[in-house]
Amino acid sequence: MLQERLRAIEHNIYTCAQCAFCTATCPVAEQKGWETYGPRGKMYLLKLLIQNDIQANEEIKERFYACTTCSRCAKVCQTDLELVEIWEDVRSWLVEDNLGPLEVHRGIEASVAQSHNTYRESAAKRDAWAGDLKLNRKGKIAFFVGCTSSYRMQQLAQDTMKILQSMGEEIAVLGEDEWCCGSVLLRTGQRRQIKEIVEHNVKALKNTGAEIVVASCTGCFKTISGDYPPIYGSELPFKMMHISLYLAQQIESGKLKFTKSINEKVTYHDPCHLGLHAGEYEAPRAILKAIPGLELIEMDNIREESRCCGAGGGLKAGMPDVALAIGQVRVDEAEETGASILASCCPFCKTNLSQAIEAGNKNLVQKDITALVVEAMGLDA
Structure with missing residues (x-):
């Protein structure tokens, strides 16, 4: 079944130029080190599968679930492949063949x-x-x-x-x-x-x-x-x-007004689902810049170049140690800005970044943007 399904994307599989631009941006490949954990390695595995040189097994499954689906790979792909769509399709075909998903993910579906x-x-x-x-x-x-x-x-x-x-x-x-x-x-x-x-x-x-x-x-x-x-x-x-x-x-129209200052240095993490997937980078920054007293200090990797927090794509549930390690890389970058608050606007980013802060004993506090808005509006009393 999997091999038949792969025939539908055979053109995409062989279009891959094997340039490794994607692997250089992959947060999982950075942590695991092995080629087959990165996007280029995954595409090569698909070539071997479609050629019947290898068969899908537990190891193959593990490789395709070792991904946050952050879309950093797709953004740098030199042949414009929709890589996240490919990874999600392959996962669905593994499920159809009763090879996927990871056991913890089965429990989520049942719930x-x-x-x-x-x-x-x-x-x-x-x-x-x-x-x-x-x-x-x-x-x-x-x-x-x-x-x-x-x-x-x-x-x-x-x-x-x-x-x-x-x-x-x-x-x-x-x-x-x-x-x-x-x-x-x-x-x-x-x-x-x-x-x-x-x-x-x-x-x-x-x-x-x-x-x-x-x-x-x-x-x-x-x-x-x-x-x-x-x-x-x-x-x-x-x-x-x-x-x-x-x-x-609402801020731009004058309907939302702030009554209190937040005199803190804040850095902002772009959630992948809002940034890389939906292309929205300005709105969260506009909110932070509008809050009186707040100083926004950007990290080195932001917007389209933003690092993933590590929690997406089922990775947090399936491989929590890898997810946490990815989060710690991002928290280290946030710490370098000198900010006291690491803001974001995603509950999964909040979870993983907060745990990474705790694990690294960092002098940072993770806050959702809504919490900062509530404080600046005086609604937290």
Whole structure:
């Protein structure tokens, strides 16, 4: 089956120039050192598979799951190959052949099938993050909270909602009608539930009456804005926005105002799903630059050249030691700026970078941009 599937991308496999520009940018290859952990090595493995010189096995599977799907390889590809799409397709074909995914990823798929979230939590507790905040099911703006913010990083959800409500808008949330966006399933090649998930979430969001849907999770944002339309079969019936872009627009229009200063040096990490995948680099920086007293100090590798935090593509769950090592490289770079705060706007970046800071005993604090906005708006009292 895998070999038959590879025939569909045979042209791409043989188009690879084997230049190794991609391998030089790959965070996993940097940590592992072996050629077959990098993109060029993976493409060579595909050539061997399609030629029937080798057979897919556990070692081959491990190589293709050793990837954050950050897209750094695709950005430097000299033949413009859609490498992340190839890696995700190969993972899905390994799943079809019952070779993939990694065992820990199987558990995530089972959790989504059972409880519609990645943590096996009760759907009835989807709104538990809100505390005393008033929630609505209808509104011109809908907040897609995401599994992690709903169940593990509830402060991120609270901060996002506080900001949105402070601007006088009626914000809709789906509550237990919100299902996992499906990002982790797509990244790990587990596509069996995806069409049902997409159709359910699009219908649920449409039923709120929302014209705009915002997400504070970059994984949810990238998945709904980028992956959903071709699966859904048409344009989405709403505009999907990451919270950073929405807030940057509100600052520019004068609707969002800051009342407090944050006298700190801050450096910013570009999440791959927002930057490399969606091309949004300016909005988070515009927010940080607008906060009184805050000094933004950039790292050496930013925007299109930004390093990956290490948490994406299922790597954090499947190979946590590699993910942490990648995060430590980024934290070292952040420390060199002299900043006291390492900001980002992705819950997975927050998790891995925070753990890397702790592991390295760094004098840094990781904060989501929404936390800084809440503080500067005086909403943290």
